[in-house]
Amino acid sequence: xxxxxxxxxxxxxxxxxxxxxxxxxxxxxxxxxxxxxxxxxxxxxxxxxxxxxxxxxxxxxxxxxxxxxxxxxxxxxxxxxxxxxxxxxxxxxxxxxxxxxxxxxxxxxxxxxxxxxxxxxxxxxxxxxxxxxxxxxxxxxxxxxxxxxxxxxxxxxxxxxxxxxxxxxxxxxxxxxxxxxxxxxxxxxxxxxxxxxxxxxxxxxxxxxxxxxxxxxxxxxxxxxxxxxxxxxxxxxxxxxxxxxxxxxxxxxxxxxxxxxxxxxxxxxxxxxxxxxxxxxxxxxxxxxxxxxxxxxxxxxxxxxxxxxxxxxxxxxxxxxxxxxxxxxxxxxxxxxxxxxxxxxxxxxxxxxxxxxxxxxxxxxxxxxxxxxxxxxxxxxxxxxxxxxxxxxxxxxxxxxxxxxxxxxxxxxxxxxxxxxxxxxxxxxxxxxxxxxxxxxxxxxxxxxxxxxxxxxxxxxxxxxxxxxxxxxxxxxxxxxxxxxxxxxxxxxxxxxxxxxxxxxxxxxxxxxxxxxxxxxxxxxxxxxxxxxxxxxxxxxxxxxxxxxxxxxxxxxxxxxxxxxxxxxxxxxxxxxxxxxxxxxxxxxxxxxxxxxxxxxxxxxxxxxxxxxxxxxxxxxxxxxxxxxxxxxxxxxxxxxxxxxxxxxxxxxxxxxxxxxxxxxxxxxxxxxxxxxx
Amino acid sequence: xxxxxxxxxxxxxxxxxxxxxxxxxxxxxxxxxxxxxxxxxxxxxxxxxxxxxxxxxxxxxxxxxxxxxxxxxxxxxxxxxxxxxxxxxxxxxxxxxxxxxxxxxxxxxxxxxxxxxxxxxxxxxxxxxxxxxxxxxxxxxxxxxxxxxxxxxxxxxxxxxxxxxxxxxxxxxxxxxxxxxxxxxxxxxxxxxxxxxxxxxxxxxxxxxxxxxxxxxxxxxxxxxxxxxxxxxxxxxxxxxxxxxxxxxxxxxxxxxxxxxxxxxxxxxxxxxxxxxxxxxxxxxxxxxxxx
Numbered sequence: 001x002x003x004x005x006x007x008x009x010x011x012x013x014x015x016x017x018x019x020x021x022x023x024x025x026x027x028x029x030x031x032x033x034x035x036x037x038x039x040x041x042x043x044x045x046x047x048x049x050x051x052x053x054x055x056x057x058x059x060x061x062x063x064x065x066x067x068x069x070x071x072x073x074x075x076x077x078x079x080x081x082x083x084x085x086x087x088x089x090x091x092x093x094x095x096x097x098x099x100x101x102x103x104x105x106x107x108x109x110x111x112x113x114x115x116x117x118x119x120x121x122x123x124x125x126x127x128x129x130x131x132x133x134x135x136x137x138x139x140x141x142x143x144x145x146x147x148x149x150x151x152x153x154x155x156x157x158x159x160x161x162x163x164x165x166x167x168x169x170x171x172x173x174x175x176x177x178x179x180x181x182x183x184x185x186x187x188x189x190x191x192x193x194x195x196x197x198x199x200x201x202x203x204x205x206x207x208x209x210x211x212x213x214x215x216x217x218x219x220x221x222x223x224x225x226x227x228x229x230x231x232x233x234x235x236x237x238x239x240x241x242x243x244x245x246x247x248x249x250x251x252x253x254x255x256x257x258x259x260x261x262x263x264x265x266x267x268x269x270x271x272x273x274x275x276x277x278x279x280x281x282x283x284x285x286x287x288x289x290x291x292x293x294x295x296x297x298x299x300x301x302x303x304x305x306x307x308x309x310x311x312x313x314x315x316x317x318x319x320x321x322x323x324x325x326x327x328x329x330x331x332x333x334x335x336x337x338x339x340x341x342x343x344x345x346x347x348x349x350x351x352x353x354x355x356x357x358x359x360x361x362x363x364x365x366x367x368x369x370x371x372x373x374x375x376x377x378x379x380x381x382x383x384x385x386x387x388x389x390x391x392x393x394x395x396x397x398x399x400x401x402x403x404x405x406x407x408x409x410x411x412x413x414x415x416x417x418x419x420x421x422x423x424x425x426x427x428x429x430x431x432x433x434x435x436x437x438x439x440x441x442x443x444x445x446x447x448x449x450x451x452x453x454x455x456x457x458x459x460x461x462x463x464x465x466x467x468x469x470x471x472x473x474x475x476x477x478x479x480x481x482x483x484x485x486x487x488x489x490x491x492x493x494x495x496x497x498x499x500x501x502x503x504x505x506x507x508x509x510x511x512x513x514x515x516x517x518x519x520x521x522x523x524x525x526x527x528x529x530x531x532x533x534x535x536x537x538x539x540x541x542x543x544x545x546x547x548x549x550x551x552x553x554x555x556x557x558x559x560x561x562x563x564x565x566x567x568x569x570x571x572x573x574x575x576x577x578x579x580x581x582x583x584x585x586x587x588x589x590x591x592x593x594x595x596x597x598x599x600x601x602x603x604x605x606x607x608x609x610x611x612x613x614x615x616x617x618x619x620x621x622x623x624x625x626x627x628x629x630x631x632x633x634x635x636x637x638x639x640x641x642x643x644x645x646x647x648x649x650x651x652x653x654x655x656x657x658x659x660x661x662x663x664x665x666x667x668x669x670x671x672x673x674x675x676x677x678x
Numbered sequence: 679x680x681x682x683x684x685x686x687x688x689x690x691x692x693x694x695x696x697x698x699x700x701x702x703x704x705x706x707x708x709x710x711x712x713x714x715x716x717x718x719x720x721x722x723x724x725x726x727x728x729x730x731x732x733x734x735x736x737x738x739x740x741x742x743x744x745x746x747x748x749x750x751x752x753x754x755x756x757x758x759x760x761x762x763x764x765x766x767x768x769x770x771x772x773x774x775x776x777x778x779x780x781x782x783x784x785x786x787x788x789x790x791x792x793x794x795x796x797x798x799x800x801x802x803x804x805x806x807x808x809x810x811x812x813x814x815x816x817x818x819x820x821x822x823x824x825x826x827x828x829x830x831x832x833x834x835x836x837x838x839x840x841x842x843x844x845x846x847x848x849x850x851x852x853x854x855x856x857x858x859x860x861x862x863x864x865x866x867x868x869x870x871x872x873x874x875x876x877x878x879x880x881x882x883x884x885x886x887x888x889x890x891x892x893x894x895x896x897x898x899x900x901x902x903x904x905x906x907x908x909x910x911x912x913x914x915x916x917x918x919x920x921x922x923x924x925x926x927x928x929x930x931x932x933x934x935x936x937x938x939x940x941x942x943x944x945x946x947x948x949x950x951x952x953x954x955x956x957x958x959x960x961x962x963x964x965x966x967x968x969x970x
Contacts, residue, residue, distance in 0.1 A: 030909040030920050036772035036783075036899055037843075037869040038912040038919040040937075044929055045921045052925075 003646065004127035006076035008152030013075075016068035019060055055664060062661045069654035073647040089190050090130040090147040092178045093118050093154070095161065096171075096197030096204070097137045099546075099614035102163040103319045105198070106224035111163040113222040114196045121194060122154050130189065132181065133157055136197075137164035138547030138588050140174030146181050147191070165321050165591045166547020167611035172207035175217075182216055192216045198223040202616040212623060223619035229260030231270065231287070232322035232615035233312050238329050242374060243301035243308075244359050245333055251297040253312040253325075258616055259290040275311040277302065301331050307605035309593060322615040326593055326607035328543075334361040341379035342366060348512035350377065350402070373397060379511075380404035386413050393502035400505040405463045414504060415475060415497060424465045432460025434482040435493050435509075442478055463510045464491065474498065544589045544608050551585040551594055551606055559598045569593040685792045685835040694797055697965045727751045761803035761861060762820050766852070767791045767834065768866030770811040771913045774839035775867075777898025779957030786957045787865040787894045788834040790964065794863055795834075797965070799827040806855075807833060810848035811841030817855065842914045845870045846878035859886030868893045868941060876944055889950040892964065893941065895934075897956050902930040 035041070095118055101111040122131055130147035131154050134140055143157055144150070168174070175195065182191035193214070197204055199221050211217045235254040243249045253272050267286040272295045274281045279299075287293045302308055308329040316323050337360045341347045344364055354362040354377065363373075368388050376399045381389060389399060389410070403411055405424040412420035427433060435457045437445060445453065457479075464481065475497035480490040495506040544551060555561055555578070564583050566574040574594065575586040583596070589608040596603040730739060730750035740753040773784035781789075791807070798805040804820035807830045816833050818826070845866055856862075862882055868875065868891065879889055897903075902923045909920045923930075938954055945952035953964050 028907050030907040031904070032909045032911060033904060034775070034913050035910040036775035036867060036896070036913055038910045038915075038917055039869070040930065040933055041902075041910055041919045041921060041926065042917070044926050044933065045919055048921070048926060048929075 003077050003079060006078065006123070007074060008155070009075065012071040013068065015071040016064050018067050019063035023060065055667070059661060059664055062657050062664065066654050066657040066661065069650045069657065073650040073654070075647075077646040077650070079644040079646060088126060088129045089192070090132075090182065090185050091121065091125060092132050092134065092147060092181060092191065092193045093121065094134045094136065094175060094178050094193060094195040094197075095158075096168070096195070096200075097135045097161055097163050098168050098200070098203065099137070099163065099165045099321055099611060100198055100200045100203070100617055101222075102165070102321060103198070103228050103230075103617050105222075105228055105617075108224075109163075110198045110222045114198075114220075115158055115161065117196055117220055117222065118194075119155060119158050122151055122158065125151060127151065130185075132178075133161075134174050134178055135161060136168040136171050136174055137166045139169045140171075140177060142177070142181075146184060164547050165610055165614075166588070167545075167614050168203055168207075169545075169548045171204055172210055175207055175211045179211060179214055179217070192218055194218050194220060196220045196222060198617075199619045199622055200614070200616065201618045201620050202613045205620055208622050219622040221619065221621060225261040226619055226621075227259060227261050228319060228617035229264070229317070230258045230319045230322070230615055230617050231268070231314060231317055232256050232258070232319075232610075232612070233272075233314055233325040234292075234322075234612050234615065236310065236312055236325055236327040238310070238327060242330055242332060242335060244335075245301055245303050245305055245331055247301045249299050249301055249329075251299055251310060251312075251327075252294050253297070254292065254294045255285070255287055255314065256292045256615070257287045257289055258618070264289040270314055273313045275313070276308065301329075305331050305333050307331070307602070309605055309607065311593075319615070319617060321591070322610045322612070325609050328593075328605050328607045334359055335375060336360075336371075336373040337362040337375040337377065338369065338371075338373040339364045339377045339379075340366075340368060340381075346379045346512065347377070347402075350511040375400065377402065380408070381410040383409040383413065383419075386410055389414060389504075390499070393504060394500035396500070396502045398503045398505065400507055402507045402511055403465050405465060405510055408465055411465070411506065414499075415495070415506070422465050424463060427462045432462050433464060433484065433491075434458065434460055435479050436482050436490075438477045438480045438490070438492075442476070445478075461493070461509050464493070465508050466491065544606065546591050546608050546611050547588050549589055549608075550587070551589050551596075551608075553583045553596045553604060555581050555583055556598075556603060559603065563598045564603075565597045567595050567597055569595075685789060685831055686796055690789075690793055691796065693962060694793055694800075694965065697797055697968075726754055728754060761798065761801065762858075763794065763798045763803060763805045763861045763863060764820070764852075764856060765791050765794060765805060765807045765830075766849070766862060766864040766866070767807070767809050767837070768811070768843060768845065768864075769809045769815055769837050769839055770841050770843040771839050772843055772867055772869055773894075775896055775899065775913060776957070777896045778903055779896045779898070781957055782839075783867055783894045783896055783957055784837055784839050786955075786961070787892075788837050790892065790894070790961045791863070791865055792831050792834045793961070793965070794968075795827060795830045798822075799824070805830060808848075808852055808855075809833060809837060810845075810852070811839075812844035812847060813841075814848055814852055815841075817852075819855075820860075843867070843870050846874035849875075849878035849882070853881055856882065856885065856887065859888070861888045861890065863890045863892065865892045865894060867895055867899075872937075872940060872944060876948070879948070879950070883948055883950075889945075889948075890968065891941065891945055891950055891952045893938070893952070893954045895954070895956050897958050900931065900934050900956065902927045 095114060097111065097114075101109075101114060103110055118133075125131060128149050129151075130149055131151055132147040133143040133154050143154060175193070178193045182193060185191045193211070193216055195208070195211075195218070197219070199205075199208065199219070208219065232255070233253060234256045235252075237252045237254070239250050239252075240247070251274065253274070255270065255272070257268050266289060268289050269284065270287055271282055271284045274283070274297050276299060281297055283295050283297065285293060285295045299310075308331050310327040310329060311324065312327075313324045337354055337357075339347055339351050339354055339362055341351075341364070343366075344351065347364070351362070351364060354360055360375070368385060372392075372395060374397065376392060376397055378385070378389070378399055379402045381401060381403075389401075392399060401410065401414070403422070403424075407424065408422045409420075411422055412418055437453060437457065439445075461481070475492075475495050477490075477492040477495055479494040480492050483490050491508070492506070493508050495504075495508070497504045497506075551566060551574075553564075553566075555564060561578040561583065564576065564578065566576050566583070566585055568574060569592055576583050577586055578584075585594075589606075591608050591610045594606045594608065596606070727740065727743065728751065730752050734752055738752045738754070740751055743749070743751045743753070767787055769784060773787060774782050776782040779786070795805045795807065799822050802822060804822045805827070806820040807816070807818040808814050809816040818830055818833065821827075843866070845864070845868065849864075882889060904923045906924070907920065907922050909918055911918050941954075942952050944950075951967070953967055955961055955964060
């Protein structure tokens with residue numbers, strides 16, 4: 001039989017040293033006395049120690065055993081029990097600690113319930129049972145590579161686990177990894193995956209569906225209701241994305257209300273408070289219960305270039321994490337524009353217009369550079385340039401493509417995600433193609449008077465690209481050619497499509513004087529300017545993802561890496577590591593505002609927002625899930641089967657030692673000697 | 679009498695004036711004096727008959743007894759003789775011990791010895807003095823003059839304790855200085871081997887010496903004073919013993935009493951006078967015992 005312990009506090013056994021320590025600490029320093037002759041004393045001490053030393057040793061041993069017994073009783077030892085198979089059990093705890101677990105659901109926060117379930121499950125395992133813990137917030141974090149017999153460590157880890165304001169990056173992968181660990185268990189070890197979660201519909205449904213069939217998979221739901229009523233600020237968008245100093249901008253704050261278990265009807269009155277530097281605006285609104293809405297603020301960008309922090313906030317509710325949202329807007333006096341063409345003449349008047357635009361810092365390049373820009377005008381890109389274009393779009397750049405008017409190989413892959421080439425066509429009959437405004441309400445045409453647009457449209461175009469069938473889903477046709485005879489669908493002249501965080505514009509009109517009358521027209525300049533300024537609305541989708549992304553910064557020239565700091569809004573310093581000209585935070589970003597500082601100068605402000613999908617607090621009940629209250633009971637009854645608790649025996653032994661000690665102490669220390677008078 | 683050194687105070691002399699140093703056993707000196715000797719003498723006090731041996735003075739033959747018994751027997755008489763007192767004072771390091779007594783054992787012993795010397799010289803008798811530890815440190819031959827007394831008192835006035843208590847060896851070494859029966863007054867703490875002491879005293883006893891053993895102890899030695907853990911350092915050997923006096927006191931006291939009883943028994947068996955005392959008590963009662 002193996003003796004196991006329920007209480008892992010092994011340090012309690014140090015109590016056995018207490019008698020020895022008391023003996024050492026309380027030992028008095030002897031007083032030195034000169035004496036006439038110690039012959040008699042020496043003889044008496046020898047006689048006494050012959051009698052008293054074994055008695056002292058016996059007392060020390062008894063007291064040590066007494067303390068050790070009491071301490072051992074606190075460790076709750078027991079004999080046998082707990083093992084279902086030869087090799088014991090293995091429990092893989094998959095603990096959902098995403099943001100939704102912080103919701104006050106019923107009378108208790110979901111996370112607290114989950115932790116108590118997990119702790120009771122671990123505590124009631126046998127000592128030699130294996131256990132591992134996986135947390136889902138951000139990236140899945142496994143405590144061990146495989147289940148280990150380390151209950152105390154898992155319990156300690158559980159005591160430190162809290163709900164993180166982050167979503168699960170890949171819950172399905174975490175569950176797959178957990179099941180894979182079960183498959184790698186040694187023979188004879190019975191394994192089980194215990195998923196403790198609120199089973200949020202938006203994040204967990206797909207992951208659970210994949211694992212549901214696995215026999216060793218067990219779900220425990222800590223959600224008390226199917227849904228929790230919640231109001232969230234879901235998005236903030238600023239148009240234009242990068243305002244110039246003093247430019248009037250429009251901020252759209254999107255709100256969403258999610259119904260609870262008992263749906264509400266009617267309108268929900270709310271107020272949205274916007275903080276922008278010293279400015280503080282508040283605007284009431286009414287939100288349809290269970291619906292979405294938005295509030296718009298007209299603002300003026302600050303006069304000084306730099307990062308502009310906007311904070312939108314609604315009234316706090318039972319799930320306050322998503323009631324605040326941040327947006328950091330870079331305000332620059334000039335926007336970077338790259339003009340890429342094999343030959344400068346190919347860009348014709350467009351390049352001249354770009355260079356004369358006061359708010360643009362235009363740079364002509366014959367090839368693709370590595371530097372980032374706000375806008376890129378790319379003349380006649382090839383198929384080989386498509387990866388670079390996509391990368392820039394993903395990074396959030398706005399790219400205006402002037403296709404190769406003879407044979408283009410880039411548009412089809414970019415717009416329709418398929419290989420192919422488009423052939424250009426030239427009007428040879430002496431006429432030209434007329435251009436119509438297909439989206440007159442677009443802000444791209446806000447600066448144009450109707451007459452100027454009409455004049456511009458009637459100028460006509462001699463060369464165009466035959467885009468059949470190049471119009472992609474999700475693309476907006478701003479201008480189109482009037483259908484010619486035999487054409488079944490209009491040919492787009494100016495297209496806009498959102499790709500990634502950036503925007504793709506297709507200028508299906510020649511820009512040189514030789515090919516197109518438009519090349520002579522200065523009218524396209526305000527069109528282009530307005531398009532460039534308003535084409536891209538900023539959203540917080542581009543911001544770091546809470547719990548998953550690590551804040552990083554390209555160290556600017558002239559800044560010493562040693563001066564670089566990352567500071568949260570509350571003044572907390574975040575640990576960073578500098579590597580290869582880049583500073584990186586060592587911890588995953590959590591919601592909040594962070595400042596990259598060089599000394600006292602703010603280099604950059606970064607906002608990390610609450611993950612929007614965690615705002616949806618609707619839960620589902622997985623099939624075959626264990627009722628919450630059954631888990632501790634089931635684990636406990638299994639773990640205690642066949643157990644023999646030893647702590648009463650230890651306490652009895654302690655009592656016995658105490659009685660023996662009392663008896664030994666009652667024996668007189670001095671014994672009558674043979675010479676003693678009768 | 680010349681002025682005595684300061685060790686002998688006027689009140690001592692006043693108080694000792696009524697005493698006479700007369701050990702209960704008779705003294706045996708070689709000068710005629712006031713003390714009775716057990717040998718043949720010329721006094722009028724009959725002592726005993728003994729058989730005639732060639733060489734005896736024929737004048738001492740009791741002819742009347744010869745007529746009655748037909749044996750030649752000598753009639754012997756006690757004769758008055760002077761007293762010769764040899765003072766042995768232990769000056770070993772252990773005698774410097776003082777715990778609960780008002781003075782150290784050595785000071786007490788020297789004071790007592792000075793009184794004895796004064797008393798002896800005052801009785802026109804001879805006194806000698808030996809200060810010893812493991813050997814005889816100072817020796818003054820017998821004398822009865824005042825100057826001799828002053829020398830004795832001077833020696834006793836500022837004794838320096840030191841050395842180990844080797845009383846048997848000291849007695850054996852001093853044996854050559856004693857050629858006829860005298861009175862030995864040994865003042866010591868007798869913290870030595872009693873068997874060896876007895877062996878050393880045998881030769882004196884065989885010579886017919888009267889031996890007075892005056893044991894001077896500190897009250898703290900008798901009852902082992904002090905509380906708590908103590909490290910006792912032997913004043914003679916430097917040996918250290920760590921113990922708790924509270925735990926040993928009872929046994930220690932019993933051992934000390936037993937030791938005194940053994941000494942008393944030994945002294946009684948060999949006709950010696952054993953006078954135990956402690957430094958917190960007056961030594962005048964000792965003179966009472968000496969005078970009996």
